[in-house]
Amino acid sequence: MIGDHHHQHIENDPAYLGLNVNQGIEPLPSVSEDSVKRFLKHKKKRSLSVQQYVDGILNGDITILSQAVTLVESSKPEHQEIAQEIIVKCLPFSGNSVRIGITGVPGVGKSTFIEAMGKHITSNGHKLAVLAIDPSSERTKGSILGDKTRMEDLSIDPNAYIRPSPSAGSLGGVARKTREIIVLCEAAGFNHIFIETVGVGQSETAVNSMVDFFLLLMLAGAGDELQGIKRGIMEMADAITINKADGNNIEKAGLARVQYMNALHLFPATESGWKPKVLTCSAYMKTGIGEIWETIDEYLAHVKGNGYFQHKRNEQSKFWMYETINEHLRNSFYQNEQINALMEESEEKVLKEEISSFVAAKKLLDLYDQIKRNI
Numbered sequence: 001m002i003g004d005h006h007h008q009h010i011e012n013d014p015a016y017l018g019l020n021v022n023q024g025i026e027p028l029p030s031v032s033e034d035s036v037k038r039f040l041k042h043k044k045k046r047s048l049s050v051q052q053y054v055d056g057i058l059n060g061d062i063t064i065l066s067q068a069v070t071l072v073e074s075s076k077p078e079h080q081e082i083a084q085e086i087i088v089k090c091l092p093f094s095g096n097s098v099r100i101g102i103t104g105v106p107g108v109g110k111s112t113f114i115e116a117m118g119k120h121i122t123s124n125g126h127k128l129a130v131l132a133i134d135p136s137s138e139r140t141k142g143s144i145l146g147d148k149t150r151m152e153d154l155s156i157d158p159n160a161y162i163r164p165s166p167s168a169g170s171l172g173g174v175a176r177k178t179r180e181i182i183v184l185c186e187a188a189g190f191n192h193i194f195i196e197t198v199g200v201g202q203s204e205t206a207v208n209s210m211v212d213f214f215l216l217l218m219l220a221g222a223g224d225e226l227q228g229i230k231r232g233i234m235e236m237a238d239a240i241t242i243n244k245a246d247g248n249n250i251e252k253a254g255l256a257r258v259q260y261m262n263a264l265h266l267f268p269a270t271e272s273g274w275k276p277k278v279l280t281c282s283a284y285m286k287t288g289i290g291e292i293w294e295t296i297d298e299y300l301a302h303v304k305g306n307g308y309f310q311h312k313r314n315e316q317s318k319f320w321m322y323e324t325i326n327e328h329l330r331n332s333f334y335q336n337e338q339i340n341a342l343m344e345e346s347e348e349k350v351l352k353e354e355i356s357s358f359v360a361a362k363k364l365l366d367l368y369d370q371i372k373r374n375i
Contacts, residue, residue: 050082054089060189062161069163072180087180090187095313097191098300101180101207103233104217106198109243113217113283114194115151120289121192122159128192129185130154131205132165133178162191172327175206179320182210208236209319212309213296216240220249220256235267239277239295246282253280272308274299333368342367 045185048056048067056064071083104110114130121128130151154160163181165174182193195211197203208214216237234240240260245253260278277295281288303309333339346360353365 029223037093048091050085053086054081054187057184057188058085058089058093062188065161065184065188066163068184069181072177072184083180090183094183094186097182097186097193098296099195099211100111100296101204101211101214102194102196102217103198103204103207103215104243105219108217108219109283110196110217111151113241113243113281114196115154116283116286116289117292118151118160118194119157120293122154122157126192127159127161127184127190128154128194129161129163129190129288130194130196131163131178131181131185133171133174133197133207134196146244161185161188166315170327171202171206172323175210176320176324176327178206179210204233204236212235212303212312213238213294213299215292218242218256218260219244220252231280237276238270238272238299239273240264241281241288241292242278242280243283245280245288248283250280272303272312273306274302336368336371338371339364339368 013049025033048064053064053068053071057068067311068083070084071079073082074083102110102114104113118128118130151162155162165178178195182195185193193211195207197207204214214236216233216239218240220242242253242256242260257280264276264278279292279295281292284288300309303312333369342364346355349355350357350360
């Protein structure tokens with residue numbers, strides 16, 4: 001006789017050893033409503049056509065903009081192909097924004113500043129996108145991600161869009177993708193773009209190659225203000241702002257301002273004919289923010305008046321054309337399997353002084369030419 005407690009599934013009776021059937025209700029949660037929704041959403045996401053992406057972006061749909069940005073950041077060739085088509089269609093609708101680069105040494109209060117400045121912009125009826133170039137993000141798993149959660153007001157502002165740095169690896173890759181993301185954001189109606197960077201290394205040069213106005217954030221220290229920042233970065237600045245000018249710091253900030261103004265006088269005249277300004281502010285207390293904005297307006301009036309604004313944008317476009325070619329050629333060479341196979345051997349020979357660096361390089365390049373011809 002079959003046991004009572006197995007009346008729902010007689011197969012579970014010892015008489016049917018080897019068969020084990022659970023009660024029918026148990027497995028249901030694995031196909032929950034949520035997972036069906038997620039699946040359908042994912043399916044929908046994949047099936048958007050290029051035109052649907054473009055229409056969504058032009059309508060200011062943040063979800064579709066974010067999906068398109070993800071395609072730009074992806075290294076998969078099929079994603080890149082769609083991304084480039086989207087960019088081409090969005091290009092005629094881009095270019096109509098103010099692009100501002102913001103950099104500063106760590107600890108300068110950059111996210112508080114961006115939030116204060118951002119709220120100033122959105123409260124005046126404008127739309128702001130905040131993008132980051134942080135090549136270190138791959139190692140540190142994205143310092144800006146921490147910043148995003150710190151910009152609490154701005155991240156929930158319907159007129160602001162904050163996008164962490166794409167950890168595409170090389171600075172060139174991250175910078176190129178950021179430039180492409182600017183195009184998408186502008187097409188989506190964002191008429192103010194902040195590009196932020198860490199304030200150390202090469203990323204400032206990359207930022208400078210895609211912005212109209214470059215703002216350097218500094219702190220008032222103990223007389224060694226000019227130490228922690230590279231001269232090259234100071235030369236790029238269209239304005240220097242000393243943050244945290246509040247409380248006991250006000251006097252220090254005033255002194256630092258004089259020092260910076262004196263330092264800027266020693267630099268050669270800028271190509272734009274603009275004299276960089278030094279300002280003080282307290283992002284925390286939200287003082288001095290309006291003055292910074294007036295300075296940016298003043299700068300824009302100056303460079304649009306003398307034609308430098310368009311000249312700089314044209315130069316930037318040319319620069320990115322060459323950068324993209326160089327990046328493609330570099331990747332194509334180094335990612336080639338046959339080249340890779342010979343690379344180590346060539347290196348060994350150079351180190352042992354069996355052949356010169358130039359001969360080794362020429363042999364590898366000749367091989368590459370040969371491979372290309374045979375394809």
